Amino acid sequence: MKHLLSIEKLARADLEKILADAVVMKHERGAHTTQPLKGQTWALIFSKSSTRTRVSFEVGIHELGGRPMFLSAVDIQLGRGEPIKDTARVLGRMVHGAVFRTFAQRDVEEFAQYANIPTINALTDEEHPCQVLADVQTIQEQLGAIRGKVVTFIGDGACNMADSWIFAAAKLGFELRVAAPKSFQPTPTLLKRAGGKIICTTDVKAAARGADVLYTDVWVSMGKEAESAQRLKKLKGYQLNQSLVKLAQPGALVMHCLPAYRGKEIDEATFEANAQTIFDQAENRLHAQKAVLAWAVS
Ligand code: CP
Ligand code: NVA
8 A cells, every 4th residue: 555645754766756757747748548546536635725736636636537526624524523533444445545635744644544545645734745746846857856956945944845855855865954043943853863964054045055946935834823923023034035046056946835925935026036937846746746646556
């Protein structure tokens, strides 16, 4: 049984296979010769909002011959307190695979354990593996192999995106710099679990200097809304803007997983100057996830 629960738990060989297959999925879109999900129904269980993840999975499952079934957590009994493990055992008897967006990482893991069907993490508080796959695909399209490159993550260094980048760095052999205020740095435990070359600093300029990629994410992740005021205050000096771009390699990529909040984690001019790359990232969600789906049922 194959699951994509996190970048941390994804074997390096599987990560590399998915990235290679994502390129083929993109190239062959509209002309696939096989339908690996033919006759299958996949549940999309979402406890948080989504535009890109929901649409890319619905379209991707359809293009691979399957049928997506969107289940907002508030509409099913899960939202009224039915345990994950019961929901999982019901769905596991009816559908062929599940894509789950929720809060706690352990909930996705518990779902996979009890459902006994391929399960994909569509974002938790701890990881967003599908986004990092699409991002690495985008980097490799534009800069060639990611191995040996320098990726700088700026902002909330303790969020799900930062975590997935941290686990990807050791597996794919690139240097990751995390520029974040002290209270938004990755934990030593997480860094130890990941290994690899991760440089954590509060000095955003030093982190941007000579980087091949400058990456940011929202300052207030879903579920952290109560901390908004405090986060905006603490993260203020960590905006991805033209002054940081000037310090990076000439031609460095500016990336954002979206949704973006202009004037907060990125400024309007920097966002629009790099919109091509940013929306390539969004498009690559479709191709990378189709590669994940095909791998999961292989
Ligand atoms: N980047 C991302 O996962 O977007 P959504 O929240 O819209 O799915
Ligand atoms: N860190 C963000 C990612 C959104 C795709 C969040 O969890 O809201």
